[in-house]
Amino acid sequence: xxxxxxxxxxxxxxxxxxxxxxxxxxxxxxxxxxxxxxxxxxxxxxxxxxxxxxxxxxxxxxxxxxxxxxxxxxxxxxxxxxxxxxxxxxxxxxxxxxxxxxxxxxxxxxxxxxxxxxxxxxxxxxxxxxxxxxxxxxxxxxxxxxxxxxxxxxxxxxxxxxxxxxxxxxxxxxxxxxxxxxxxxxxxxxxxxxxxxxxxxxxxxxxxxxxxxxxxxxxxxxxxxxxxxxxxxxxxxxxxx
Amino acid sequence: xxxxxxxxxxxxxxxxxxxxxxxxxxxxxxxxxxxxxxxxxxxxxxxxxxxxxxxxxxxxxxxxxxxxxxxxxxxxxxxxxxxxxxxxxxxxxxxxxxxxxxxxxxxxxxxxxxxxxxxxxxxxxxxxxxxxxxxxxxxxxxxxxxxxxxxxxxxxxxxxxxxxxxxxxxxxxxxxxxxxxxxxxxxxxxxxxxxxxxxxxxxxxxxxxxxxxxxxxxxxxxxxxxxxxxxxxxxxxxxxx
Numbered sequence: 001x002x003x004x005x006x007x008x009x010x011x012x013x014x015x016x017x018x019x020x021x022x023x024x025x026x027x028x029x030x031x032x033x034x035x036x037x038x039x040x041x042x043x044x045x046x047x048x049x050x051x052x053x054x055x056x057x058x059x060x061x062x063x064x065x066x067x068x069x070x071x072x073x074x075x076x077x078x079x080x081x082x083x084x085x086x087x088x089x090x091x092x093x094x095x096x097x098x099x100x101x102x103x104x105x106x107x108x109x110x111x112x113x114x115x116x117x118x119x120x121x122x123x124x125x126x127x128x129x130x131x132x133x134x135x136x137x138x139x140x141x142x143x144x145x146x147x148x149x150x151x152x153x154x155x156x157x158x159x160x161x162x163x164x165x166x167x168x169x170x171x172x173x174x175x176x177x178x179x180x181x182x183x184x185x186x187x188x189x190x191x192x193x194x195x196x197x198x199x200x201x202x203x204x205x206x207x208x209x210x211x212x213x214x215x216x217x218x219x220x221x222x223x224x225x226x227x228x229x230x231x232x233x234x235x236x237x238x239x240x241x
Numbered sequence: 242x243x244x245x246x247x248x249x250x251x252x253x254x255x256x257x258x259x260x261x262x263x264x265x266x267x268x269x270x271x272x273x274x275x276x277x278x279x280x281x282x283x284x285x286x287x288x289x290x291x292x293x294x295x296x297x298x299x300x301x302x303x304x305x306x307x308x309x310x311x312x313x314x315x316x317x318x319x320x321x322x323x324x325x326x327x328x329x330x331x332x333x334x335x336x337x338x339x340x341x342x343x344x345x346x347x348x349x350x351x352x353x354x355x356x357x358x359x360x361x362x363x364x365x366x367x368x369x370x371x372x373x374x375x376x377x378x379x380x381x382x383x384x385x386x387x388x389x390x391x392x393x394x395x396x397x398x399x400x401x402x403x404x405x406x407x408x409x410x411x412x413x414x415x416x417x418x419x420x421x422x423x424x425x426x427x428x429x430x431x432x433x434x435x436x437x438x439x440x441x442x443x444x445x446x447x448x449x450x451x452x453x454x455x456x457x458x459x460x461x462x463x464x465x466x467x468x469x470x471x472x473x474x475x476x477x478x479x480x481x482x
Contacts, residue, residue, distance in 0.1 A: 044398045156284055
């Protein structure tokens with residue numbers, strides 16, 4: 001499998017470049033007291049829906065903006081802007097994850113200065129990066145965020161931490177979305193139920209520090225708790241030395 | 242974004258190597274009248290469930306085997322073997338898609354000869370490759386299959402052809418899985434319904450030749466029709482010059 005080895009060698013070098021840039025970006029944002037959050041998960045795991053519900057719950061004193069990543073289209077940025085928030089769309093044209101350079105450019109568009117690493121009073125306190133829908137590659141690329149949030153929707157199944165461990169190992173927070181799906185399944189007929197306990201156990205094995213939330217944008221389950229955690233994170237971040 | 246350009250340059254060269262190997266593998270399998278099918282889609286889109294239902298519907302005269310791709314674990318290969326079929330698990334250890342070299346090695350394990358490109362009577366007539374759950378990278382990597390099948394589950398949403406066009410542009414067949422999800426949503430409360438008509442229209446724009454099936458492994462919807470199509474494909478393939 002020499003082809004694979006070559007890809008891995010090349011990727012390691014490029015990842016190292018990206019990691020250095022991501023660290024610089026993170027330090028720059030930290031020095032300006034800006035919290036950047038990387039939102040990751042499979043396509044359709046409910047990232048955009050949860051983000052819109054989260055934005056609605058933020059206090060007016062927190063200035064938030066969104067960087068939307070997609071291969072193509074601007075539908076997510078449009079949805080965010082329609083809800084009254086500032087958004088920048090990054091279209092990767094086929095590329096499978098965002099990296100620190102792409103996010104730095106988006107931050108520059110948002111007014112954070114050159115490569116997102118300007119100085120002085122920042123235009124926003126909180127930046128959400130909605131990454132490409134991808135449970136694999138986004139986990140392996142540092143965009144410069146200080147908080148990494150994985151999303152897993154119940155319809156995806158409870159075996160995902162076994163099959164895609166990197167995402168669950170490297171995230172700070174896991175949000176289990178579409179929490180209403182189980183009653184839906186029970187109503188609809190026999191099906192393998194989603195075992196949230198098994199997910200928690202598998203994640204505890206991979207990443208004991210991972211914090212886990214359960215939410216449903218349809219029923220409202222867990223949304224206030226999740227938003228309160230994020231507001232706390234932002235306030236703590238703004239106070240941190 | 243020089244980092245991105247470098248990745249793209251490097252990927253182009255590696256992809257070229259892979260494409261050549263994939264073409265050789267495809268020609269070799271074709272000359273032995275073996276149909277290899279690449280099953281792609283997001284994590285949790287229902288690939289394994291549909292595969293198990295498909296295997297059950299194959300006539301005994303068709304000898305089928307499965308190559309399972311995952312970052313880690315052997316749960317899918319175990320499920321296939323438990324159902325009575327031959328399976329080989331490829332664990333990529335973090336790599337985001339299968340390529341022709343990995344699949345060639347798996348075929349070698351299945352008895353197809355060196356790199357999967359041996360000669361003479363093949364051990365199987367039909368090989369399913371269940372690719373890594375990834376709506377982006379798998380679409381860009383040729384594993385040497387002659388039939389490319391994309392899966393999209395209703396819970397993922399009908400905007401996916403807009404946001405991830407490559408998968409829908411490069412596949413031969415699209416299976417819309419979890420067809421029962423709409424009634425489930427209606428029963429569960431208000432939610433944006435999945436618009437299958439919009440998906441068909443978006444796909445027609447991207448890929449007019451794409452054939453589309455709608456299935457549900459819970460209700461049985463469309464499974465016989467889908468399996469019949471695949472059996473026809475295999476028979477046609479075995480007769481082809």
